[in-house]
Amino acid sequence: MSRPSTRTLFVGLAGGTAHLAAVELAFRALGHAPPERWPLSDPDRAVGLFALGFLASLAVAHTRLYSPAIGLPAAFAWATVRDAAAPAPEWSEVGGFLVVDRTVFLSAYVGGWAVLVGLLAVAAGAEFGLRSRYEFGDEGIRNLPSAPFRLRNAALGGLTVGGVFGLAATARIAAFGVSPTSAVPVMAVTTTAAAAVPVAAAARGLVGPTACFALIVPSLARTVFTGSEGGPVFLLLLGPAAVAFVLVALAEAAVRRRFDRLPTD
Structure with a gap:
């Protein structure tokens, strides 16, 4: 894999800056969070949002994979629309910490920027495999x-x-x-496995696991972004889901070989 050109790096820088600016403007326009929670008021949050936009833009410009260009605006639009459609939340201070009476989806989007990087990587990996395997725009x-x-x-x-x-x-x-903390490594394994199967299957020309994973992405993203109470259980259940994805892949491969429609190596 070649290094990004200077032009590509500038595209990434522009994308990161534009993404950070767009999220900041959304916070200011909706007014659903106090100023100290706005991205530019927190260097860590600002860097994360810039990195998300930079990586997505860099990936699209350097590889010509389109899923990051679709997934990032879709996720941002989802968070913005959810907040715009909800009444203004009430913030208060408890024990020196700001607390809110409902989920602020833009705040969840900002806090989960690394998760979105991972989701976009999975989408790009599946896109790469399927486009290469079927020579569709490859x-x-x-x-x-x-x-x-x-x-x-x-x-x-x-x-x-x-x-x-x-x-x-x-x-x-x-x-x-997470309680008990011993569940954390198990969660990492189950979540990795559930995301790995669709990417690997796509490289083999199998569509079913990717379609199945896509069906759970909305619930998965909402659970992880917002840190809902059932989050640990959800991630643990991705272990059986990964097994189910493998079974779907095996079934699809068997059926398509039967009809001689699976691409050959």
């Missing part, structure tokens, strides 16, 4: 190695990409508190 893909068609390589690629999401999602849920 001539437009740039600066990436050949898709890992062999099972072992596909599995390693899936685990690598899935691990980005698994670690980010687990860290986000763990930040809200």
Whole structure:
């Protein structure tokens, strides 16, 4: 994989700046959070939002994979619309900490920026595998190695990409508190596995696991972003979900071989 060009880096910088500015403007326009919770008032939050926009823009410009360009605006729009449609929350101070009477989705979006990086990585990995496998617009893909068609390589690629999401999602849920703490490593494994299977399957030309994973993404994203009470259980249940995705992949492969419609190596 070649290094990004100077022009591509400038695209990434512009994307990161635009994303940070857009989120800041949304906070100011809606007024659903006090000024000290606005992104530019917190360097850590500002850096995270910039990094999210930078990485998504860089990925699109450098590789010509389109899922980050779709997923990032969709997630931002979801958070903004949810907040715009809800009544203004009430903030108060308890024990020196700001607390709110309901979920502020833009705040959850900001806090979960690393989780969204992981989700976009999974989407891009699945897109890369399917486009390469079926030669659907694959001539437009740039600066990436050949898709890992062999099972072992596909599995390693899936685990690598899935691990980005698994670690980010687990860290986000763990930040809200997990009891017992011994469940945290298990959550990381189950979440990584559930994200890895669709990416690996896509590299093999199998669509079913990606479609199944896409069905749970809205609930998964909301749970992880907002740190809802059932978050740890949800991530643990991704273990059985990963097994189900594997079974879907095996069933799809068997059916498509039966009809001789699975791409060959």
